[in-house]
Amino acid sequence: MKTIDDLDVSGRRVFVRADLNVPLDGGTITDDGRIRAALPTITRLAEAGAKVIVASHLGRPKGAPDPKFSLAPVAGRLGELLGKDVAFASDTVGESAAATVAALAGGQVAVLENLRFNAGETSKDEAERGAFADRLAALADLYVGDGFGAVHRRHASVYDLPARLPHAAGDLIATEVGVLRRLTDDVSRPYAVVLGGAKVSDKLGVIEHLLERADRILIGGGMAYTFLKAQGHEVGSSLLQEDQVPAVQGYLKRAEERGVEFVLPVDVVAAASFPDLGAKTATDPVTVAADAIPAELMGLDIGPRSRELYAARLADAATVFWNGPMGVFEHPDYADGTRTVARALIDSSAFTVVGGGDSAAAVRILGFDENAFGHISTGGGASLEYLEGKTLPGLAALED
Numbered sequence: 001m002k003t004i005d006d007l008d009v010s011g012r013r014v015f016v017r018a019d020l021n022v023p024l025d026g027g028t029i030t031d032d033g034r035i036r037a038a039l040p041t042i043t044r045l046a047e048a049g050a051k052v053i054v055a056s057h058l059g060r061p062k063g064a065p066d067p068k069f070s071l072a073p074v075a076g077r078l079g080e081l082l083g084k085d086v087a088f089a090s091d092t093v094g095e096s097a098a099a100t101v102a103a104l105a106g107g108q109v110a111v112l113e114n115l116r117f118n119a120g121e122t123s124k125d126e127a128e129r130g131a132f133a134d135r136l137a138a139l140a141d142l143y144v145g146d147g148f149g150a151v152h153r154r155h156a157s158v159y160d161l162p163a164r165l166p167h168a169a170g171d172l173i174a175t176e177v178g179v180l181r182r183l184t185d186d187v188s189r190p191y192a193v194v195l196g197g198a199k200v201s202d203k204l205g206v207i208e209h210l211l212e213r214a215d216r217i218l219i220g221g222g223m224a225y226t227f228l229k230a231q232g233h234e235v236g237s238s239l240l241q242e243d244q245v246p247a248v249q250g251y252l253k254r255a256e257e258r259g260v261e262f263v264l265p266v267d268v269v270a271a272a273s274f275p276d277l278g279a280k281t282a283t284d285p286v287t288v289a290a291d292a293i294p295a296e297l298m299g300l301d302i303g304p305r306s307r308e309l310y311a312a313r314l315a316d317a318a319t320v321f322w323n324g325p326m327g328v329f330e331h332p333d334y335a336d337g338t339r340t341v342a343r344a345l346i347d348s349s350a351f352t353v354v355g356g357g358d359s360a361a362a363v364r365i366l367g368f369d370e371n372a373f374g375h376i377s378t379g380g381g382a383s384l385e386y387l388e389g390k391t392l393p394g395l396a397a398l399e400d
């Protein structure tokens with residue numbers, strides 16, 4: 001893979017595909033970790049005299065502009081962190097983008113509006129994606145792939161665009177791949193993997209691979225309820241991937257055959273409805289046994305007995321990979337599970353890797369020192385698929 005050093009960037013338009021998909025509360029960025037992670041590449045290119053065009057997705061808009069997912073606040077924060085003006089284009093490939101890029105001088109930085117405001121970005125249709133990639137390519141002379149959190153997506157800006165421009169990997173991708181490679185070689189054991197979060201259907205598949213690698217798999221967050229259902233328990237109105245229940249039953253059986261330990265919640269903190277994450281007003285949570293979740297309740301965090309159990313199963317691990325919060329940590333009533341796992345990782349002597357936009361944000365928002373972990377990866381799904389040994393479209397596209 002080429003690096004930025006292999007490109008002659010001075011005076012040239014360089015398209016940087018970053019992952020600036022940060023958590024927002026209204027228009028306020030609640031954690032800017034992914035923006036800070038993008039700084040080394042952007043700074044280096046600007047200092048080398050490039051006209052830097054930064055592009056990213058934010059959230060999952062449906063292929064059309066949606067002000068909720070505008071990158072405008074991100075451009076503002078990037079400017080503050082860089083300590084200089086950052087231009088913002090109010091579209092991605094339209095008149096504003098063309099004019100904004102045309103006005104850039106060497107060393108200046110612009111941010112384009114959300115790539116996913118365009119249906120071509122995420123289209124499964126190669127021709128539609130290609131047509132959008134052609135329009136992106138017209139904006140730039142060179143391409144730098146640096147959005148590690150999105151390299152598992154076969155999207156136009158990640159996969160199709162680098163085929164159209166001379167390209168290289170940015171500094172973040174180089175760092176991430178360097179650290180994660182350590183977990184694909186001989187890992188120190190016991191190797192524990194903690195999985196939670198809300199992108200359940202995306203991430204359940206990696207368990208098949210983890211069963212061949214990990215010694216313990218701890219399941220929390222929204223992921224837990226598909227497991228509880230697979231064990232025959234009712235899960236009320238909790239997040240559930242019903243169509244995956246048979247697959248999960250297969251994972252549980254395979255784990256038993258291979259001597260891999262699954263650690264599932266024994267109790268959960270539940271409520272009648274999903275909490276208001278903006279207002280954060282107090283809710284009415286109840287703790288219930290994991291095998292007795294009432295029909296009208298949804299599980300929103302792992303319970304106190306589960307927290308103790310999870311901390312104990314992490315205490316003597318030698319390697320831990322964690323993706324996905326244990327509960328809806330954004331609300332104080334449902335943050336204790338995530339807090340406990342973060343604390344357990346810090347207290348263990350294991351090599352610890354935390355991956356994922358929300359997981360990394362949770363660690364910082366809950367007040368933990370990010371330097372207390374071995375590595376905080378900007379990618380959750382991306383790092384899981386990397387560990388699986390899969391060819392990641394956004395990395396393959398950067399190869400020569």
Ligand SMILES: Nc1ncnc2c1ncn2[C@@H]1O[C@H](COP(=O)(O)OP(=O)(O)O)[C@@H](O)[C@H]1O
Binds near residue numbers: 220299
């Ligand atoms: N029990 C639950 N029900 C619904 N959502 C949950 C639950 N537990 C955690 N979450 C949510 O999961 C989200 C993070 O999931 P995900 O995007 O998969 O993680 P990451 O970004 O770290 O990969 C958080 O916003 C959190 O509120």
Ligand SMILES: O=C(OP(=O)(O)O)[C@H](O)COP(=O)(O)O
Binds near residue numbers: 150153378
């Ligand atoms: O947040 C992200 O992934 P993650 O939640 O797995 O860390 C990336 O920005 C990818 O976003 P996507 O899962 O909407 O493609």
